[in-house]
Amino acid sequence: MRQTDAIAEKLNKAGLRPTAQRLALARVLFDGGDKHVSAESLFEDVAKSGLSVSLATVYNTLHQFKAAGLLRELAIEGDRSYYDTNTSNHFHFFNEEDGALMDIDPTTLKIIGLPALPKGKVIDRIDVIVRVKKA
Amino acid sequence: MRQTDAIAEKLNKAGLRPTAQRLALARVLFDGGDKHVSAESLFEDVAKSGLSVSLATVYNTLHQFKAAGLLRELAIEGDRSYYDTNTSNHFHFFNEEDGALMDIDPTTLKIIGLPALPKGKVIDRIDVIVRVKKA
DNA sequence: TTACATGCAAACTGTTTGCAAATAT
DNA sequence: ATATTTGCAAACAGTTTGCATGTAA
Numbered sequence: 285m286r287q288t289d290a291i292a293e294k295l296n297k298a299g300l301r302p303t304a305q306r307l308a309l310a311r312v313l314f315d316g317g318d319k320h321v322s323a324e325s326l327f328e329d330v331a332k333s334g335l336s337v338s339l340a341t342v343y344n345t346l347h348q349f350k351a352a353g354l355l356r357e358l359a360i361e362g363d364r365s366y367y368d369t370n371t372s373n374h375f376h377f378f379n380e381e382d383g384a385l386m387d388i389d390p391t392t393l394k395i396i397g398l399p400a401l402p403k404g405k406v407i408d409r410i411d412v413i414v415r416v417k418k419a
Numbered sequence: 420m421r422q423t424d425a426i427a428e429k430l431n432k433a434g435l436r437p438t439a440q441r442l443a444l445a446r447v448l449f450d451g452g453d454k455h456v457s458a459e460s461l462f463e464d465v466a467k468s469g470l471s472v473s474l475a476t477v478y479n480t481l482h483q484f485k486a487a488g489l490l491r492e493l494a495i496e497g498d499r500s501y502y503d504t505n506t507s508n509h510f511h512f513f514n515e516e517d518g519a520l521m522d523i524d525p526t527t528l529k530i531i532g533l534p535a536l537p538k539g540k541v542i543d544r545i546d547v548i549v550r551v552k553k554a
Numbered sequence: 555t556t557a558c559a560t561g562c563a564a565a566c567t568g569t570t571t572g573c574a575a576a577t578a579t
Numbered sequence: 580a581t582a583t584t585t586g587c588a589a590a591c592a593g594t595t596t597g598c599a600t601g602t603a604a
Contacts, residue, residue: 301577301578301579301583301584302578303577303578303583303584303585304577305584305585306584322568323568323569324568337585337586338585338586338587339569339586340569340570340571340585340586340587340588341584341585341586343568343569343570344570344584344585347570357497359494359495359496359497359548360494361494362492362494362497362499362500362593362594363567363568363593363594364497364567364568365497365568365569377536377537379537379540380543386537388533388534389534392532392533392534393530393531393532393533393534394530394531394532395528395529395530395547396528396529396531397527397528397529398523398527398528398549399523399524399527399528401512401549401551402512402514402521402551404553404554405514405551405552405553405554406551406552406553406554407549407550407551408515408550408551408552409550410547410548410549410550411546411547411548411550412530412545412546412547413494413545413546414533414536414542414545415542415543415544415545415546416536416537416540416541416542416543417540417541417543418539418540418541419539419540419541436558436559436602436603436604437603438558438559438560438602438603439602440559440560441559457593458593458594459593472560472561473560473561473562474561474594475560475561475562475563475594475595475596476559476560476561478593478594478595479559479560479595482595497568497569498568498569498592498593499592499593500593500594
């Protein structure tokens with residue numbers, strides 16, 4: 285299967301052995317569109333896909349994927365971590381009623397007038413969360 | 420004392436009884452400059468100021484102050500909640516090395532090109548976190 | 555006097571970790 | 580063969596809650 289090979293290759297490039305669990309998680313995460321997952325939601329999604337992966341391994345793997353630059357962590361709410369499969373520069377809509385996240389294309393949204401940075405600092409990244417609710 | 424009266428008045432306006440604990444917490448929080456606190460840091464700060472307030476009451480009070488619009492909650496990192504005494508529209512620098520937060524004046528920083536909102540939604544607020552690190 | 559607030563300890567949630575068994579190279 | 584990965588269960592951190600006691604109005 286082409287798809288599986290590409291994903292195994294992706295793990296190899298990241299220096300991660302393509303084990304059954306990592307492949308299963310990576311297939312769910314990187315099957316195409318941009319995804320926003322929590323450990324719990326990923327745990328459920330991968331369970332549906334056949335192979336069951338323990339929750340501890342889901343957490344470990346999210347950390348490894350993040351360290352390898354395959355995922356970005358999002359701070360949305362204090363009680364849960366979210367991971368974004370889109371690691372390039374972009375922003376988010378957050379629906380406060382149902383917790384849904386939507387990407388905002390960074391070519392349309394611009395930030396201007398950023399003040400001088402604190403001395404000796406550089407920007408790591410800029411997070412923008414547009415929190416929306418029912419009108 | 421002028422200060423205490425102003426703070427008691429503030430609690431009254433918010434519909435909160437000015438108890439000893441709430442007054443002690445409010446004095447630490449609203450003594451002038453903008454503050455960014457966690458439950459733990461506020462717990463320590465109020466202890467230094469004399470009256471000891473239980474950690475449970477610190478949590479309860481943070482929720483009440485937030486519900487009353489006296490504080491705003493910030494999502495910075497997944498493992499801890501921060502509260503900001505500045506509830507007006509503004510943005511933040513976050514120092515990834517030491518966890519320090521600094522306000523960014525919203526009159527200089529502007530966001531332009533915000534795409535259309537999802538149908539039937541309005542903006543609750545926009546969070547901008549400029550994450551900085553050592554150069 | 556009555557409703558509300560507090561403090562303690564226990565419960566709870568999301569996350570991390572130690573270690574023995576399983577797997578990739 | 581060797582180092583890495585997995586899964587379980589136990590540990591952990593931050594937060595919330597139940598309930599008896601204390602306090603404000």
